[in-house]
Every structure is written in C-alpha cells, then in structure tokens.
Amino acid sequence: MDHFFCDQCGLCCQNLHLSDQYSDLDSGDGTCMHFDRQSKLCKIYETRPEKCQVDHMYSLFFSYMTKDEYYQLNYEACQLLKNQAK
Ligand code: SF4
Secondary structure: OOOOOOOOOOOHHHOHHHOHHHOOOEOOOOOEOOEEOOOOEEOOHHHOOHHHOHHHHHHHHHOOOOHHHHHHHHHHHHHHHHHHHO
16 A cells, blocks of 8 residues: 545545644634535645645654554544444
C-alpha cells in the first residue's frame, strides 16, 4: 500500500467537531465550509490544508510508526464514522 485509499464518503469532512484541530474549518454544524454537500466532495481539494492530506501528515508528524500502522489507524477512524452514520 503506497497511498491512503479514500472512498470519498465525505464523513470526515462532516464531523469536524470531533477534533479541535479542525474548528477553523467548521461551518457551525460540524461540516467543513469547503465541503460540497451535494457532490460530497471537497471544493478546494487541490489546495486543501495540509491537515486534510493523509499522506502528507504522515511525513510531517507520524513517521515514527510504519505507514501501514498509520493507514490502519486512519481506516479504523473511517469505520467508526461509517458505523456512527448507519
Ligand atoms: S478542506 Fe476539504 S478535505 Fe479538508 S475538511 Fe474541508 S472539505 Fe474536507
């Protein structure tokens, strides 16, 4: 696995209230101000903040663990959000 697989469910971008680090992007209901609620895609994807770039964040802060471990933690967070949304 050489990059994080995002299935573009949009749940992380709609649950920013779960992390203080994303409060600057929160439009007030937990959804990012840059999230397109119709297409469920990021409207600024190409210029999105570093904190939204999973692979970039690994290089910056998480390289003390293996990339597979890091991806696994991210996939687990995705699954928690998917379970919560059911
Ligand atoms: S900037 Fe884009 S990728 Fe980052 S939380 Fe907002 S919609 Fe999601």
